[in-house]
Amino acid sequence: MLPEGNEMYRSTYEAKKAFKAMGSGYTKIHACVNNCILYRKEYTDMVACATCGKSRWKVVEQKNKIYNNIPAKCLWYLPIITRFKRLFQSKTTAKDLTWHATERMVDVGVLSHPADSPAWAAINDKYPDFASELRNLRLGISANGVDVNRGNRSHSVWPVLTVIYNLPPWLCMKRKFIMLSLLISGTPGNDIDVLLAPLIDDLQLLFDFGVETYNAYAQEHFKLHVVVLWTINDYPALGTLSGCPYSGFQGCAVCGEDTHCINSLNRISRVMMVIEDFYHMITRSEDKRSKEIIVDELDKLQEELCVTLCLLDKHFPPSVFDVMIHLTVHLTREVKLCGPIFFRWMYPFERYMKVIKGNVRNKNRPEECIAEKNVAEETIEFFSQFLKRVDNVDIPPNNHNNCGIHKGVDSSSITDGTPISAAKLVEVSAELFSKAHFFVLQNTSEVLPYIKRHMEFLEHIHPTKQNAHLEQEHSRERELGACRETITETMRWISHGPNKNIIKYDVYAINGYTFRTKAREGKVYQNSGVSVVATDTHISKEVVTYAKNTYYGVLQEIWVLDYHFKRIPIFMCDWVDNRKGVKRDKFGYTLVELKRLGHKGDPFILASQAQQVFYVTDPLDQKMSIVFKTPPKNYKDTYEDVDEEFSTIVPHNDNILPRVDTLDLQKENDYFRNDCHEGKGQNLSTSLCGE
Structure with a gap:
């Protein structure tokens, strides 16, 4: 033996x-x-x-x-x-x-x-x-x-x-x-x-x-x-x-x-x-x-x-x-x-x-x-510790760092994260397929120089036009020309588009989180809350402005696009309308109305961009949900490279702790007990501590 x-x-x-x-x-x-x-x-x-x-x-x-x-x-x-x-x-x-x-x-x-x-x-x-x-x-x-x-x-x-x-x-x-x-x-x-x-x-x-x-x-x-x-x-x-x-x-x-x-x-x-x-x-x-x-x-x-x-x-x-x-x-x-x-x-x-x-x-x-x-x-x-491929007894494996259970389809070529559930091959509508592919193009680093070059081309042929007009023309263009000799192998494969058969998962681990689609969620846990920080382009008659905004939504489907040389995971979400469905209360909490949806023409984000949030129904208004940001589980990574927008820290809020009324400060003995002898001669903030 x-x-x-x-x-x-x-x-x-x-x-x-x-x-x-x-x-x-x-x-x-x-x-x-x-x-x-x-x-x-x-x-x-x-x-x-x-x-x-x-x-x-x-x-x-x-x-x-x-x-x-x-x-x-x-x-x-x-x-x-x-x-x-x-x-x-x-x-x-x-x-x-x-x-x-x-x-x-x-x-x-x-x-x-x-x-x-x-x-x-x-x-x-x-x-x-x-x-x-x-x-x-x-x-x-x-x-x-x-x-x-x-x-x-x-x-x-x-x-x-x-x-x-x-x-x-x-x-x-x-x-x-x-x-x-x-x-x-x-x-x-x-x-x-x-x-x-x-x-x-x-x-x-x-x-x-x-x-x-x-x-x-x-x-x-x-x-x-x-x-x-x-x-x-x-x-x-x-x-x-x-x-x-x-x-x-x-x-x-x-x-x-x-x-x-x-x-x-x-x-x-x-x-x-x-x-x-x-x-x-x-x-x-x-x-x-x-x-x-x-x-x-x-x-x-x-x-x-x-x-x-x-x-x-x-x-x-x-x-x-x-x-x-x-x-x-x-x-x-x-x-x-x-x-x-x-x-x-x-x-x-x-x-x-x-x-x-x-x-x-x-x-x-x-x-x-x-x-x-x-x-x-x-x-x-x-x-x-002296044996290969043996996990430590007392240190749990990191389930949020490229490890998981891959079923049905080979997932070794997926660029980011790990699928945890079984894979399903499905066909989707041509409209959704086109939107998903276009979103990947917009967020691929090797495509960005061509997008910038197209903007420069529009500025050259329309030197008298305002920036707002150029942005509108630029956003309508979906095909960019390039010399065959200058494009890279990555660009060549991406330009052909992904496989028509989309790989779908119900559970996916990435960025230190485990995401589940809304349909896969149980009664005990909630893992479908998604948030992403994006740069908005606001076009008026003559002015173009850019601003960073945080969008909140619910994960509906997890896709993996097969570009032959690599597979790119993306999330399809229902996003809350940022104008009418998101607000901030006097205590500094973010509230969202999950049924007030918007941005239906742009449902996709890269899985690597997703941050997990947790929604709790507001007891004062059942239509609204309070947003809580979930800390990632891969502590070692977050210690070395911290995302300030989504940290495990409760941000400071002056309204969380009540303030003393200025009238109370002027009247020393009207409201406060005077039977505490600790810290005589100290100010109000330290008299109760005796320190």
Whole structure:
């Protein structure tokens, strides 16, 4: 079955020994049932806890029986040192681990990666020897509980995860580089520091002394050191890890004893869309560049937030403003210190919790299942890097970059994007066929010089005519003459026109989006919204003007025109009338009336020109739909080459956050409470924060 010279392990025991030799595996450490001590180092041989006296072994109180050699509680530790060293054994990964210093684009005043943050710079300033080695790792630690349902009972497991920030933004938070370091059985409570001891010991060793590591990319040995930048948790877990209160009179971990609070027994539900809008603006930045934050804009956001809270303070009782509302005033401070929020929020780790729950096959032994599955997966993933045509286990394939399923017709010669659905060969009307071919001609770079030459020819033979007349004559001409010796092979094939049989698809991936025709859409998803930026030509009696406009429509059909030497994908859409069907409301949102169609004589665009949008029915006017621009999925490409018109950023809008009336600013105490003693002597925008 296997090639000669290759043998399969005869037992699971032998396979596990091989895993351990390659840096995989885990260590099972006995723990006190009350989390007092770990039975390691000086406590290795003890049979009872030195603090509380509880037995090390499992005790069944109903039977008054002790099961020797069966621990009452265990901690699973997956050593990080060998796994860090293993990262540098892959040339690709070893190169990526220096991206922050070798390939990152540095833009003063812009935060796009933790390496741009003051926290990163503070480490460099305080430990110059550490900063001098580009391969030293900067880490984040996350801990949170997950319920794995042990048998018929609810059972909590606390995974401790490690993430590496040396990597590019599109790899930082991927599952492959989120390392499971510890598995704590049950809820650790305030004694979590005891259970974190094995991990902390290794981190301390790596920081103080380092370990000898081989770099496969540079083909040399070096001393690897690591440092922990921060921890990532939800707010209750932050209180557990830091030992700080997270509720009550001193519930703010930033303000501490200076937290101002009022005791209230009444609580009401909070629907605070303004605060949510602010949070999204923080997480997505003010700048019209994807995944970046302009530092100078953060002060303005902080001021707007504080003013907003003051306005809300006029209308809501004090019980609304609990610690979770108060924490919003520290968001901009956190962004300034640490960089974009998406490197530190809990979403990737919460998704990893779902993976952990899925690894449980035996509900009576959930921790063992999780640890064993993690070891096997990491080992297989490591070996897959040395095999050709094998996808990584923990990095999903890019379905938006020339990959997909091609059925029915060979799609290898398609110029842009990838068809995902089955192909159909159809014949269309001569009128539509002519419009599609003419549109391709107008948007082919090799045809543009001939179009320009025709315009110059019209200007030569009609020197006294106005530009408006020349444009009309130019637009009516559909045949351009050219010398046979001067045209290229591409021009020769395009001039013959495409095959009469049109190839149609229902689903197409291009530009980081997956497009579906309106007929193919389901009830759950919407992928037929299309937008394109085009240059309009406005012809009056004597004047010709040009202007860029954004058009919105719905994708009806996906065509691929076969020009023999290459195939060109185009989209046929129903476009909304830009004059009567598109408007902008006072909040800055674009609204379209999808049933008011226009531009019926020009239904086609190149697939490469299409940008995806999402339409949501306006609750105030059912005829109108609100336009939301969809971020592309190919993050690496958008990081390097960003389309400013269609970025993932929410554009700044002065109307999103309410302004303070000028009369309110003149009357200091008419509306605002004066029982807040924080920030005396400061202006209104900072008095609520105490910063």
